[in-house]
Amino acid sequence: MTGRTIQGQNSPRRGVKQDRFTRVDESRKVAYEVLRAVSADDAYANLVLPKLLRARKLNGRDAAFATELAYGVLRGQGTYDALLATLVDRPLADLDAGVVDVLRMGLHQLLAMRVPDHAAVATSVALARNVLGGGPAGLVNAVLRKASGRDLDQWLAEVAPGDSDDDLAVRYSHPQWVLRSLREALRAHGHDPAELEDLLRADNTPAHVALAALPGLASPDDLVGRDAHLEIGTGRWAPTAAHVVHGDPGKLAAVRTGRARVQDEGSQVVALVLAAADVEGRDERWLDLCAGPGGKAALLAATAAGRGATLTAVEVAGHRxxxxxQALSAVPGLADVRVGDGREVGTDEPGAYDRVLVDAPCTGLGALRRRPEARWRxxxxxxxxxxxLQRELLASALDAVRPGGVVAYATCSPVLSETRLVVDDAVKAAAKRGVEVERLDTPAVLERVVPGMPSAAAGAAVQLWPHTHGTDAMHVALLRRVS
Known part of the structure; x- marks a missing residue:
């Protein structure tokens, strides 16, 4: 780790004008409002931030600054709170929550962004005075001036000097239970537990924006290029993927018209692996059992349409x-979107589908790059x-698929209790119901989709990793109902 770069984060360069910093700029206001919404209202940063950026008409460097400040604080919260515990003469729980957020913002600017120390302190004081009053502003000033005397490495040498789980949790800003769960997941899926620090660093590195070109509607070659608004390169793994090097993907015509979507390559791989699996007999009816918000459903629907098949998408929440x-609006042909409980489909429509995706609700510990607040929530x-819920959904899918058809069980978590153990229990439970299920060689199917993808096999399943593949930590296991 180098000074001024926290836990693997990469920050955009940001020049600060040399003035008295008495005016609170919109970028810092937006970051603060995001943090308050996440903390006080249980909001999701990835939903709140874009709305605020649009409302305040922030773009370019200002939007990048606000994004890095908000997301950087959420990622680094564990580290910053450990530092504040040594800098503040009272428990953090005794401070107003807004004061703590301003202090975290100040520390992130001081220790992980290229903001001059005097600017980081003065703008934080101005923000505190603006939103909290004069008393809190004095506290913010005193604490941040004390913090500015050292760089990040020097502070970590004091508060997290060793290699214990306590120290790793502070250094890489992960709760200890998450850290231990990820270590066990590495071991269980065939990786060296010593990779843990690389994985934690990857969790703290902002994810690149990937695009999925929907088959039959667009291709990655249609997306790749450079203009005044953005630059797009080729994807790393998925044959449907492109990579946003810089710029707002919403300015791309294919994204605006629904022919391409923002979607992590790991999620694309999950949908493509299901589509590539061999089924016995007909291949006409596909089902996405937990379809919201629609990324995988769109990729499956477009692929199905190209083969003369149709997709049914089930989602329990009406707004999702x-x-x-909306995600399926550009896909030709009929796609049936239903509001319903996926746990009931197997009973209501037994043996009706040829391919079924169960993208099960999970802790999301595989997507901490994108949703950093999840580690604290x-x-x-x-x-x-x-x-x-995960077991009931997979049981429903195994009942809904016909003999000879294939089910993909997927989660955005590598944790054993959400991956292998769910599949093990579902296969045993199905046998008790008289439903015979076989595990397919998912890595072999992956090899057909993405030749040469390294270190992805996890027994009969596939496990992707942020530190190895640069994707979310998606898990997928293919199962066939035996005829």
Whole structure:
């Protein structure tokens, strides 16, 4: 780790004008409002931030600054709170939550962004005075002036000097239970647990924006290029993927018209692996059992349309079902979007489908690059509370698929209790119901989709990793109902 770069984060360069910094700029206001919404309202940063950027008409460097400041604080919260515990003469819980957010913002600018120290302190004080009042502004000034005397490496040498889980949790800003779950996931899926620090660094590195070109509507070659607004390069893995080097993908015509979508390459791989699996007999009816918000459904629907098949997309929440309809709006042919409980489909339509995707609700610990607040919002209890739902959805899928058809079980989590153990239990439970299921060689199917993708095999399943593949940590296992 180098000074002024926290836990693997890469920050945009930002010049700061040399003035008295008494006026609070819109970029910092937006970042603060995002943090307050996440903390006070349980909001999601990836939903709140774009709305605020549009409302305040921020773009270019100003939007990049606000994004890095908000997301950087959410990623680095564990580290910054450990530092604040040594800088503040009272428990952080005794401080107003808004004061803590301003202090975290100041630390991120001081220790992980290329903002001059005097500017980081003065603008934080101005922000505190603007939103909280004069008393809190004095506290912010005193604490940040004390923090500015050292760089990040020097502070970490004091608060996290060793290699214990306590120290790793502070250094890489992950709760200890998440850190331990990820270490066990590496081991369980055939990786060296010593890769943990690389994985934690990757979680703290902002994800590149990837695009999925929907088959039959666009190709990656249609997207790749450079103009005044953005630059797009080729994807790394998925044959449908392109990579946004810089710029707003919403300015791309193919994205505006729904022929291409913003979608992580790992998610694209999951949909393409299901589409590439061999089924026995007909191949006409496909099902996405948990379809919202619609990224994988769009890729599956476009692929199905090219083969003369149709997709049924089921989503339990009405507002998310509407997002699925929007995602499928450009796909030709009939796609049936339903509001319903995926756990009931197997009973209502037994043996009706040829391919079924179960993209199960999970803790999202494989997407911490994109949703950094999840690491603080989730608890170990979530692993237990989601387990019955994951098993019930997979059981429904195995009942809904016909003999000879294929089910893909996918999660955006590498954690064993959300991946292999769910599949193991579902296969055993199906056998008790008289449904015989075989595990397919998912890595072999992946090889047909993405030849030469390294270190992705996890037994009969596939496990992707941020530090190895540059994708979210998607897990996918293919199962066939035996005729």
């Amino acid at each position: 079902a509407e997002l699925v309809r 989730r608890t170990p209890a979530d692993l237990g509370s989601l387990a019955p």
